Amino acid sequence: MPKQISFHPKAAMVLSAGMGKRMRPLTATTPKPLIEVDGKSMLARAASRLKEAGLETCVVNVHYLADLVENHALKFEGLNVKISDERAELLDTGGGIKKALPMLGSDPFILKNSDSFWLEGVKPNLDLLVESWDDDKMDMLMLLAPTVNAVGYDGKGDFLMDNDGRLERRDERSVAPFIYSGTAMIHPRLFKDTPDGPFSLNLLFDKAIENGRLYGVEGDGLWLHVGTPQGLHDAERAIANSAN
Known part of the structure; x- marks a missing residue:
């Protein structure tokens, strides 16, 4: 249960450095984070959620x-935006975050992929994530999406979650009920x-699992993953449909 x-x-x-190969031909001239979903870029959508959640x-x-x-x-207005420059070398997800750590500070921070977001439910998901954080037992807390109704996703899921919220990876031969939604809270x-x-x-996922410090919380609402042109169509x- 979320605590005080x-x-x-x-x-x-917000991870925004990738090549967007699966989104071609759309990304031939437009970087993936700038592709618009229902009239608003994915990067701007991520920034708006962060601002609404009180991030600075x-x-x-x-x-x-x-x-x-x-x-x-x-x-972007209302946020102190800092650029982590990977022009010389693309550092992948983990390396990119590590390079940016001096800008993020020594406290836990929020991580977001630019290509996935939520149609929010009753409770904003970043609020849910923050309220569920327990520094004594967590190094990373993932916002999870149910595999069964995720939009733009056709995989077998990523994680199993016990009653305490601790995560483990699915076996290669099985299906897991939860997907990593691309949003997490991480301690440096x-x-x-x-x-x-x-x-x-x-x-880092594996490191946190090994130490028993990877946890998850199920998000509220509908998760949209925009990884391909078809995913973009499905998201829009x-x-x-949600507006009807």
Whole structure:
């Protein structure tokens, strides 16, 4: 059960440096975070959620079509936007966050993928995430989406969750009830002893699981993953249906 909030993060990072290969041909001239869903870029949607949740600093990493992403991000109002420059080398998800840690500070921070978001339910999901954080037992807290009704997702799920919220990966031969939604709360201590240069966030997932410190909370509402042109179509249809 969510407990009384003892800490509220001030900083967040939106991962925005990827090549967007699965979104081609749309990403030939437009970086994936700037692709519009129902008239608003995915990066702007992420920034709006962070602002609504009371975040103050937003770090955006850039690599592919970096100038376009940077110029777009620096126009966001109500957030202190900082650019983590990966023009020289794309650092993958884990390496990109590690490079940005000096901008994020020493406290737990929010991480968001730019290509997934929620049609919110009764309770805003970032509020749910923050309220569920327990620094004594967690290094990472994932916002999870149910596999069965996720929009734009056709995989077998990512994680199993016990009654306490602790996560473990699904067996390769099985199906899991929950997907990592691309949103999480992370303590910087999880990056201790990680490699320099590019590495995947999956390394940190495994590290936290090994230490029994990877937890999850099921989100409220409908999760939309915009990873392909078909996913974009499905997301816009889901948004239109929700307005009816």
